[in-house]
Amino acid sequence: MKINSAFPSKYLKESDLGGREVPCVIDRVTIEDVGGPSDPEEKPVMYFVNKAKGMVLNKTNSMYIASKYGDETDDWKGKAIIIHPDSTMFQGKMVPCLRVRFPVLAATDDSNIPF
Numbered sequence: 001m002k003i004n005s006a007f008p009s010k011y012l013k014e015s016d017l018g019g020r021e022v023p024c025v026i027d028r029v030t031i032e033d034v035g036g037p038s039d040p041e042e043k044p045v046m047y048f049v050n051k052a053k054g055m056v057l058n059k060t061n062s063m064y065i066a067s068k069y070g071d072e073t074d075d076w077k078g079k080a081i082i083i084h085p086d087s088t089m090f091q092g093k094m095v096p097c098l099r100v101r102f103p104v105l106a107a108t109d110d111s112n113i114p115f
Contacts, residue, residue, distance in 0.1 A: 011045065012053040014085045014096035021084040023103065024048040029057070029073035044073065055083065061100050068102055 011034065027047045034056050035041030044062060045054040055061075069076050086099040 010053065012055040012083070012098065014098055016053065017083065017085050017098070019085060021082050023080065023082050024051060026076045026079050026081060028077060030054075046076075055098060058097075061098070064100060 025048060027049045029044050029046045031042050032045045032054075033040050034043050034045065044057040046057055046065075047054040057065075065076060065081065069079050080103050081100045082103055084099055084101065086097050087094045088097045089095075090097075
């Protein structure tokens with residue numbers, strides 16, 4: 001048994017990706033209490049088309065998405081992103097995290113690429 005299956009989370013975690021990148025289409029962003037009963041904390045949560053779990057957005061991922069799709073989260077609906085596992089420094093330690101990037105369109109004719 002994987003220990004994470006003993007403690008399922010409502011929200012997407014790095015371990016849910018199994019080391020893979022996952023392309024997703026944004027469905028909606030809501031504000032939710034993601035803290036515990038004794039420590040309420042409201043954050044934006046991004047949900048995806050045909051995916052069960054939402055991703056709690058931190059400032060880094062939020063600002064990155066806003067740089068491409070604008071700062072109005074209602075306008076993110078239907079937009080594509082790729083979620084991938086990464087790591088970040090937190091309280092002096094490297095910890096796993098989720099990051100986002102944008103899909104890259106494949107070039108169909110590379111004859112005009114200047115290199």
